[in-house]
Ligand SMILES: CC[C@@H](C(=O)O)C(=O)SCCNC(=O)CCNC(=O)[C@H](O)C(C)(C)COP(=O)(O)OP(=O)(O)OC[C@H]1O[C@@H](n2cnc3c(N)ncnc32)[C@H](O)[C@@H]1OP(=O)(O)O
């Protein structure tokens with residue numbers, strides 16, 4: 001079951017510049033930075049009450065963020081939903097015709113296991129499922 005919006009992902013060209021801008025907007029600084037080499041991104045995370053924002057800067061030319069910035073420019077890249085059982089949710093969504101972009105859960109940032117759904121199957125929205133890993137596993 002999808003329980004809540006876990007974070008909103010925003011693609012940016014320059015993380016340092018965007019950190020400064022969003023710190024000014026939110027009046028709180030990012031609480032962490034984390035690189036996820038497998039995704040070709042460096043992230044920063046902001047927490048505003050119940051809402052979490054993930055800024056994503058590309059770290060290599062074949063990063064999904066590089067491609068997105070080339071085609072669409074900076075802006076909202078994905079919406080991530082918390083799930084309590086990611087494997088069960090992936091099986092359910094696949095059986096209902098959604099297009100999974102990874103067949104097994106993969107490590108994301110901020111202690112999550114994640115799976116993406118292709119935006120072609122979700123009316124143009126890149127959806128991320130996240131399950132919090134217990135004790136880092
Ligand atoms: C930090 C880790 C993790 C976390 O813990 O939170 C993350 O958030 S990682 C975030 C970065 N990783 C990913 O995005 C992985 C999943 N994405 C992909 O696999 C690809 O980006 C993609 C969605 C399959 C697109 O790749 P590709 O097919 O190579 O690119 P195209 O440019 O050709 O796009 C095809 C088609 O899809 C549209 N598109 C692409 N990205 C998005 C998007 N973010 N939102 C909405 N639509 C998107 C693109 O416009 C193309 O459409 P058409 O032009 O109509 O064909």
Ligand SMILES: [Co+2]
Pocket residue numbers: 007009054078080128
């Ligand atoms: Co994300």
